[in-house]
Amino acid sequence: MSNKIVKEFASTESNFIEDIIDGMQDWVRVIDRDGNILFVNKPMCEGLGYNAVGRKCYEVLGRSSPCANCISSLKGENIPNCKEETINGRVFSVTSSPLKSFQSNNVEAVIEVLHDITELKMLSQELEKQNEQLREDLSIARKLQCSLLPKQQFIGDKISFSYIYKPCEMIGGDFLDIFEIDEDHIGIYIADVSGHGIAASMLTMFLRAAIDKSSLSPSKVLTQLYHEFNKNGFENELYISVFFGIINTSDYSFAYSNAGLNVSPVLFSGNEFKLLRATGIPISNWVDKPEYTEVTQKLSSKDRLLFLTDGIIEIKNKSSEQFGEDRIIEHLLKNDLKPSSSITKLVDKALAFSGSSIHDIMDDITVALLEMK
Template sequence: MDNNQDKRKLIEDIINGMLDWVRVVDKDNRVIFINKAMAEGLKDFKMDQLCYKLLGRDTPCENCISREAIFRGSSHMKQEIINGKIFSVMSSPVKNESGEIVAAVEVLRDITELQLLQEKVMEQNKKLMDDLSIAKKLQCSLLPKALPEDKVRFSFFYHPCEDLGGDFLDIFEIDKDHVGIYIADVSGHGVPASMLTVFLRSAIDRKNLSPSSALTKLYKDFNSSNFDHEVYITVFYAIIDLRNYKIKYSNAGHNISPVLFNPSDAERFELLRIPGIPISNWLEKPVYTDNEISLEKFDRVFFCTDGIIELKNKKGEQFGEDRLRNVIFNDKSDPNSTLAKIIDEATKFAEIDDFQMISDDITMALIEIKE
């Protein structure tokens, strides 16, 4: 008997040492035990008092989880507001030695500060999402709008894997005889990467008719901006001469070479391959060079980043350059329809409904010489 009393005393001491409120409610809704923390928190309490009256209420709770615990024999949880504080309440059945449920034990934890903190986090998260939405609109507003289509037609597809992307492209009129186009892939994703795309858009020399000179200036401007050593941008930049029907291009580390081809001539195919270091602070004086190729009527030039090529199916196979080229070489429709065909083939290959499920940015552009 003394041993049982010692055990009971030890259990009561443990429960009374808890910071959480603990009480036991019998089948008649009367409080038959209350720990020290709850007694001090409520102050004016009486043993055998109805459980809801102990909380300062005149009627039973609509969602009485202790009643549920007693009659269903399982634990239940809810939140309650007591004296202006928010509590998480867990009620579990209490059984006697015969296994009969005779009461319910409630553990009430004060989560007021946690709840307020959660609300602040949600508020800050909403503000962040609003800011990201504005930033995404800004980034999208920097994408190419339109070009005079008397001599060229173009289409592009841009899809960031996050709200803000690290890929970027621009197509613009330099003067009445020249069109510039560049495609870029920035290290990383999200906000830091998007800021680099904004830098690229604002810093690249849109009047210089030498792509290599424009990239050299861009490299110098990048190094003057004190970016981290780990940050870099790969850029392929081309200028189309519409008077003399030539394309001049240079490369700053972009690993996917654009393709020059003609849907009407199976023999007309060339990779616009040329070396060059990414826009970074890795070297003091990088060397960029120009290459030039003559254009013919209905020639097309396809630009992309590695996202579409590295898109994988469930077997781990990549969409790859062969599948990509098979589409662009055999589809003779307008550039917009050709890119739509690529998107359709890629989503079927990867067995996805749309590009929302991919883990990399996907950017493509297709230019066609009309005359």
């Protein structure tokens, strides 16, 4: 050992290690196989208010008998290397190490280092309380968001409608709605807002409150929604992608516009299908004057309209292959089940493809199927 080190940090060479241990903030003690305390460093003595050498290890913990898993009686390889103990109202993280005899190389004692984690435990408990409150708030937000969704079966004289809505988090960024405008017109939209969680759910609530449910022009509805969005001063990274359409039940026509939703709804007519494409920027603050194309599509009895976001399309299997639009279209073409049964089987098929459960999805899944009677 360097004389310079001894001179710098210890009173004598023989006291070098003890002086170092006494200089630690953590408590240190050595316990023999009979539970007797052989050594206690200075910080532990000061913390306890007495020198515990010669006492039983469990007495320091406020116990009258040995602990059920007393480490002093265990073999070295079975000594638990970390645990927690409470001493005089303070919580300590205790790290234990075997101390072997130089002569026999057998474990004859245990060294314990006790690190005070009382404040950390208090912070952890406070954080858990806050997390519990957050979970309760999120649960309320989820119930509120779900209460704003349409009824599972929207049935009129000429329309049957069903949907599945599965957010990947407690509250989601997808949304859809269907509503009567007047006796001859039904409005419907599906949306995917930026992000997930609380911020996304707030945007879905803004969408439902701000969208015009009286206009008969989808492009005007989206233009008005765009300007209403900008009045609220949302951040640049926030936006809403939404497809909006109006069904005229008197002449079986469907007028629609798209504000940046990247998944086009699909019209199924007999054994054929058609993607309902339209161009338009998402509801955002990216441009001053947005332009939305309005398209009108003729419908017939038994025609089906499939609305969905990209969550189900982007579900992947173990080979990182996406479920994709083709499988969705194939599924809808091969069966004429009721809308509720058809989309339920579609989601089940997508989950089976991925080999995961609905609880493991990485994006919101929203699928709706509308059928003309």
